[in-house]
Amino acid sequence: MLQVILDHYNYWIAILLMMIGLYTVVARGNLVKKLVGLNIFQTSVFLLYITMGKVAGGTAPILDDRFTVYSNPIPHVLILTAIVVGVATTALGLALVVRIKESYGTIEEDELNLLDGEM
Amino acid sequence: MAVILDILSWFLLIGGSAFVIIGAFGMWRLPDFYSRLHPAGLTDTMGAGLILLGLLLQSEAFMVGIKLLMIAVFLMFTSPTSGHATARAALAAGLRPWQAPEEAKKLADENDGGNKDGAA
Amino acid sequence: MRHHRVLRIISKLLIPFIMLFALYVQFHGDFGPGGGFQAGVIMASAFILYGLIFGLENARKVAPPAVVTKLVAAGVLIYAGTGYMGLFKGANFLDYGALSKDPVAGQHLGIMIIEFGVGTTVAAAMITIFFLFAGRDR
């Protein structure tokens, strides 16, 4: 039983974080809060990928004569680029938030829906 | 020799960790923002400094030691600066330091007395 | 601005070292952790620190938006251009082995150049985005 928990704890926490992020995106009305939730979701996906690439007893994939077991480098490559792309897309989302605030005067979702209904 | 170094470095590491834990307790127990800055500074300087020193004694490669020293120097510059900037920002935002209830009462009384004498 | 003196002096002291560290990460990324993406972000953070402490106007003088905007595109062009170099030398697109007589040396050279392109784009993009957000009037 303990072994099952230890084998899957990382996955479970990654999924828990994913769900917290998803809930923040779906249930909170403030657009900045939604973007922070999206970031939490994103980071938890990164965590899931990196967790899958870990090899027990391995070391970072930088070749050296002293080591023989390395962790899997492919998830690292995928996630490394994804993080920087993630901040670029977050900046795009924030730019949209700024424009929405300037056009509507609010960034709360239900107020935006009301304003859209009036137009 | 190696044993002495090991013992010394463990002593430093445990000491540093103790300072970090004390800092965390301070953050939790102290009443307001300004007093909480003190344990934060404790964590930064004593905690991180002792841990870095302990790691320095453990490092085998020369380059690792140099890097650890550079981190220590960097921390010595940045952590007081960030503490200073945080306190300044709080003061600029209008946050007043907390005072113990009886102290605050005494000060308020004195101020009232001063106001009676003064013009306003 | 008298009460910013400590911040100004410390950041003046640190910004050159942040940039030096960015260059170290950029060009040492082949041997240790690091590479263009990290170096670009660190280089951008040096400029962002400058902008936060000394004001946006001074930061715009140090890194003129017109130049930085062009660097965003220049990095992508360096990357793609390295790919086309391989094509001109008779190999596949992005095959750096053809850049030099010795394939391994060619690989090393190609990776160096494209990492530089990546670093340029990332740093310039982050600086541009920071300028735009911080310069937006209320």
Add this chain to the structure above:
Amino acid sequence: MIITLIDIALLTFMGATALAILRLRSLFAVVMLSGIYSLLAASMFVALDAVDVAFTEAAVGAGISTVLMIAVLALTGERERAPSHTMWLPMAVVVLTGAALIYATFDMPAFGAANAPVNLHVAPRYLNESFAEVGLPNVVTSVLASYRGYDTLGEVTVIFTAAVAVMLLIGGRKGDDAGIKNEPADDAVDDADSDGNGDTA
């Protein structure tokens, strides 16, 4: 054993930080906590041997994205309004999705298994032969720049596109929907015309 303890402690901290982000109303505190969350994630990546990723996450998550978020808060306000209606439907959706995903994890290979399918396909080839083929000790760099160069070219193009899109969205002056330049658009056009006719000033 110690590694496992560090692992569990860091993951628990991350969970606590994420819950605090969900519950707090002050957006400034939320942004600060998201910086702490990124730093914890970076420490976690070090524990999982992904030093390059940890480096990037620390620089991006705890540095740049926090600065950007605070710059946006200065423009949009720092308080979040209380949610106006009950949140049973999102909660149900999230709980169901999470339960399904957790059910799926029981089919996943154990954490750290060396014979997991991910670790058997191309990773051994990169680890064994990249030094002879590319000549770099850091396998992540050789895979990123050489073996998967197309992928990285695409990612750099995405960053370029995002920067251009941000420029288009907020590069102009406030209330100036047509202008995409930083200088006042109308005046620039007037100047260009007047230069042709001679100086009007």
